[in-house]
Amino acid sequence: MRDDAVVAAADIARMAGVGRPAVSNWRRRFQDFPEPVGGTSSNPLFSLAEVEVWLRDQGKLQELPEDELVWQQIRNSADDLELAVVVSNVTAALTDTPQGSRHAPARLVQAAAALAAQRGTADTVELLYRRYVETHSRRVQVVSDEVAALMSGLLGECETVLDPICGFGPLLLATTRARRVMGQERDEATARLAAARLVARGIPADIRGGDALLADAFPDVEADGVVCVPPFNERGWGYEELTNDPRWQYGLPPKGESELAWVQHCLARVRPGGQVVVLMPSAAANRRSGRRIRSQLLRTGTLQAIIGLPAGSAPQSALPPHLWLLRRPQESDAVPSHVTMAEGSLESGHPVPIIELLDDEVDLTPSRRLPKAVAVPEKDLESARAELAELSGALTGLLPRVSRQSRDLAMTTVAELVRAGAVQVEQTPMRMETESGAVPLLTAKDVVLGRGPSGLGEIRVESVVARPGDIVIPAVSRSVVARVVAEEVLLGPHLCLLRLDQEVLDPAFVAGFLRVSAARAASTLSGTYRVDVRRSQLPRLPISEQRRYGEAFRQLEAFENGVRAVAVLGGALAAQVFEALIDGKMQPQD
Structure with a gap:
């Protein structure tokens, strides 16, 4: 293997047997984690030798897995544009496929053949194919x-x-x-x-x-x-x-x-x-x-x-x-x-x-061209009306108690909090698939509607994963919404993530103020907000005061969700009854 062999964060995760977010955490937590030697800010590359030493020193790697060793030998034998040729030549040699097999470097064929002797030729060929596709995920398009x-x-x-x-x-x-x-x-x-x-x-x-x-x-x-x-x-x-x-x-x-x-x-x-x-x-x-x-x-x-x-x-x-x-x-x-x-x-x-x-x-x-199915309400109209009355009647109890007493608030900006180390800001990629893969993915629309993740994705080098307590804001939207994440989830495109030092900042407090301050700091075009979260302002308050505000904001969000639930249930029920009456499935009563 070349002395200047490099690996991406996804490679490091495989070497240590952990998920991709763990590598991001190591980079933040450990000052001695190897510095990038190439790549880009969103896809940094690290020295394989330095990473291997660091993992061993941390007790996170006993021995480099054989398949990882073979792949890194192949990957680092050519630049990215020539990697497809090397992988195809090696796999052709493994399978005695005539085209190109004679051009495969002997040392790479020997390494791949040794791996194939352990795990089988078919599995080895598929491993090299999968690793190549992962490495070139933005260039290579694959049918599921x-x-x-x-x-x-x-x-x-x-x-x-x-x-x-x-x-x-x-x-x-x-x-x-x-x-x-x-x-x-x-x-x-x-x-x-x-x-x-x-x-x-x-x-x-x-x-x-x-x-x-x-x-x-x-x-x-x-x-x-x-x-x-x-x-x-x-x-x-x-x-x-x-x-x-x-x-x-x-x-x-x-x-x-x-x-x-x-x-x-x-x-x-x-x-x-x-x-x-x-x-x-x-x-x-x-x-x-x-x-x-x-x-x-x-x-x-x-x-x-x-x-x-x-x-x-x-x-x-x-x-x-x-x-x-x-x-x-x-x-x-x-x-x-x-x-x-x-x-x-x-x-x-x-x-x-x-x-x-x-x-x-x-x-x-x-x-x-397909006929639209007519859904008949399962419940009779009276029980549905009673359910709506119960839901709507509970709404006023969700509103927090507030007083009209005013106060002056000393303000700071998110940018200043970032410089102080209290906030970390990350931006998700502008484009990514949200219907392929197996990992739950939170989209910008999910954030706006206040629902759970509706998409599916794969954790890649450029992915952003939110943790409990993080705040997510759609970067482009018709309304500025900031939500606190309750569980670890992969984020979709056009989202901004804020990770807080929760000993200093209360997530619900920050999210509540950002809904207004981010909108005031945003630029608008044709009714659409383009959020620059770093310009948003927050009051300087002790953590105890922040938590009081945060509890009020949580109650307001519950009130909003209740209003939304009543609107959805009522609208769906009205549409179903309309169609049922028109199609003869129901009839008016005196």
Whole structure:
């Protein structure tokens, strides 16, 4: 290993067998923790040798785990831009995959082979793949295992399967029942790593490099099934070069509709009667430029179903994507009269007459075509009215007792408290996925609505984790809200975190004053506040006085939550009764 080998905070956490937040705590608590030697302020890099010595001195590391040692050897053998080539070459050598294996450095192959002898080739290849993806989480886009399994399930039983832009091979790995799988990938290193992952699992695979639209590696193939996650919103897909291409049987894809080019490429590489499953952006269902091709897909019976998926299911977009299920028609096929629209799964589907879709828009958005369920209140109206009366009657008791006696307050700013070491301020990333991963994630909307975490995320190097007693404030919002966190939680984008010295500052006191002072210090644009929390002011009060204010603020927050609960319950009940009356599920009484 190179003497100048470096590690990120996530690597240190793995070496010590702790979570990522623990490393952040060590950096704050221990003055002798190694200083960064590179990277950025949000993603610092540390000397591996210095970190290993520090962990040993602290009794947090007895011996560097073998898998971590192998990974650090590989990671530090090349710069970030060349790391994919090294990882793919090493995995190719482990699996005897011809492409690139001869270019792998012998010492790295030997180290990886020794690890494979302990834990198996498949696990070792997967370990190196996962570590590479973690290291390049901002550059690499990966389809989740859940989406890959869903797409494979929709494909059904197929002996031969093709993925024309296979990435690291997640869709092909999910088609375990296929006798032969084929894939093409633009990036040669990614193609090698995909091939190694498949071969290591015992899946016969033919993975080739190149752009399938411009340089199709399988021009004569007619597979039983094709799966595809095309690049979204790609303008340079080859519109000018491919204007007269024979694959465009349903119409020339518009320059801004690259996804429709991939759909037709998939249909051209599947046998008559074969299935195609493509993950599409939701905009592809209703963009005006693509309505003629959508119309042809419907008229010929090629498009069989569209399934709406949750937001974050597509690696290239946080918006809810769609799955298009298509079938290449056979000459003997009768043109169907309906297409299935569904949300979440095909089982929830609803047949929609094709004739209803063939209007000027040809809008194929499932949520606009599915019938709305009519919810009938479980309780009778009188008991619901009594419950609302009880809730609303309890509201006034939640208001704190306050006097009209005024007082002068000596003020300070959050910036001054930061300089004094009483407050630490952190800003979460501006962009991050909030629907993928397994860790509960608190979003800015959750903070505004006063609810618990509604998102899911993964703890990464740049993540910010709030602890009990921390305060979170949306950086951009239509109303300034500051809330005290009750449990450890991962924070989503556009949030500001304040961590207090609680021997000096009471969290409820600080949060209460920030709601007003942060709004006064914020800039506004079109009714939206942009909060600069460091300019916010707080009164200088002893901790006992702060706690009196804090208790009043807690009562006010409980009052707000009660008002919100009454509004939500009353509004939902009114809407349900309206629909039930209109649909004949209920009728007025004298």
